Amino acid sequence: MRLPNDLIRNLLFWAQQKRWLIIIALLGVVMYQLPYPDGISIAGYRTLILCIIVISLIITEPVPLPAVALLIAVLEVVFHIAPPVEVANSYMNDSVFFIMGSLMMAVAIVHQGLDTRLALGIIRLTGNKVKNIVLGFTCVSALLSSFIGEHTVVAMMLPVGLSLVRNCGKNKPIPNLTALILFSIAYGSTVGSIGTPSGGARNAIMLEYWRAITDSGLTLTYFQWIIMAYPMVIIGMLSTTFLLQMAFKPEFNRMDTAIRRLKIQVAHKGKITGNEFLTILIFVIVFLCWIFLNEQYGLGIIAIGGAFLYMATGLVEWKQVSQNTNWGVILLFAGTISLGVQMKNTGTALWIGNSLMSLFSPLIDQFTMIPYILNIFLTMLLSNIMSSSGTVAVLGPITLSMGGDPAYMGMTTAISSAFGYFSAIAAPACMIIYSSGLVKMTDFLKAGWRMAIMSTITLLLLYKFYWPLIIGFTNFK
């Protein structure tokens, strides 16, 4: 019997569109049949297979991401890695609540039109000089994204930046000035997002790994995180301003016309409205609760409490929240955290960590910084390929098992996952400015290598000199 040509063509089309799924499935089957290596249990080896499958599926995206999350649960049970009840329990924890609450609050904040207030504020602060505007954009983006998440900040800042660029009123193209303004928002937000646990989902994931994976069940409060990470934010935002101006020499030094037009554009807003005031007030309450009540209630419960307040006060409707919250991502992070916990329970994380470290054992004896450098390199590499949060989710359990102080190693992973400066896919902020169509992939490389070197050196200096200094009085449990 011969198949009709149309059917064969459709099958071929499907196969070439799903080629990565087919390759990954074959790889999984082949690995499953191979004898497992020494030093790892059967469950551990199967967890390793699952880990490779998940990383490959996230990078190549042949299936929707929520489907990957479902696959994790199914294979954890089918591969006898963990019983169904344990798998179900591992899918929901405070970090998942935290990510969910933060995303829901972001929707509420973005929909209040606070961007025009920000525009007015920045203009008042910076004046008309380009270098001051870049400093203003970077610092405001960094400071805000420390607390409310980088994607929320970029969503509010990008219209302001793009309006400035469009209002320049020059007939000739201004690629450097455009890149300078947009990158100051994106890199500013990325640098700022490491400052507190609420800066990004990856920070919340690391908090969960510390609690669930480390032998001592390490916990870090919101305030302790700030003490450890914030110097990096301050150094980062100042050096970002300097490095971006080195990478993109602006076509002119003043933006008088653009600023004047922007002022006219946002002038109609008048005084602060009741809704805007309430939006800010609720966030301040949530922020204070994160600082003072997180040990009692957990960051996640406080975040979803904030989301509840926004809905209860009518600042945002459930329909808006439901439509604009990426539920698939929440499910994926729940799945990857579950996988991370199983990597610890089955010894997979330890086996990978030891295997990696054994490659560098002669060097480690002489240089104690080697695990941290390797950690930074691995995290930076993967976050540029896979995205920052996804990187912490799959790499966190491994880096925590690579030796070194878990608090330092975890913080190094969380911070260096923000070093995805080289590609648009690494961080939401980078993808958002890239999707404007005004910056090129090569622009990321042009500015990225400078940022990566600066960030790596700063982080290593913090590890070597600052963290040992403060670790005593931050009193980790």
Next chain:
Amino acid sequence: MKFLIALKNTTDESKNILEIGCKIAEGFSADLTICYIGKQSRALIEGDVNLARQTLSEWNIHHPGLEVLEWAFNILKEKGFAPDSEFNIENLVEEKGRIRMVLPKTTNYQIRLVLREGDLLSELNNEVKHGEFDIAIMGFPRRKRMTHKMAQFLDTSIFFVKNFKPSWDYKILLCVDDSRATKRAVILSTRISKQFDADVISVTVSKTSFFGKGYRNAHTWAERYLKRGKIPFESKLLSGNPVDVFVDEAGEDHIIIMGKAKGNEILKFIFGSKPIHTAQRANCPVLMVN
């Protein structure tokens, strides 16, 4: 008839694609859909990008793809293809997986603007299936393999606009063989010849000096058809590797028109076909007729 023009940006190359596409469509009084397919964000951060787009639209800063479509619309208007129409963002209709704008029908053909996001091949395939287009007009893909995939998987005639210079007087190189699609290629080439006022060179190539009955019949049929249509033409029977001969004969100043191969799809996927190799190697526009 229905034609699809796929654009990737606002460069001069896209302008040329638009110009030649509109000119051909006008000759056929065909409805015209102009489609831009934007890159999709990674699924992990897609929600964040959508959130940013919402705030941007409140500042009247729209999807970059809409700017490409507006640019295309302005060129159409400038060239007189869309008189008395206005590009109004409020006329956008969001459907499953696409955003479209239908312009008021002021000529004997309808113009639609469509925005899609995602994998280029997959979205083009969806658009072709959705619109049941007779010809898809597009720029030449950078990667040879993509040309191969487009030619094989898009179930319509494809016009690859490669190295097109609007100021040049093009001739038509009509590749004739015994395939079923050849007849349709001959019919299309007469219409295009009239539209562009271009001479036709009908070429039949055999690998040896012997021409089988099928080739000779096809060659004679093409001659008769062109004569009946009063098209100025020249007819050649040549020997050699067909792809080499077509590419050499065409040079840079011909539009190659040939039928799509209908052989075994698996072999075609692995080894390609004469039309696919010609499209990959030619240095001029190529129309592959389905």
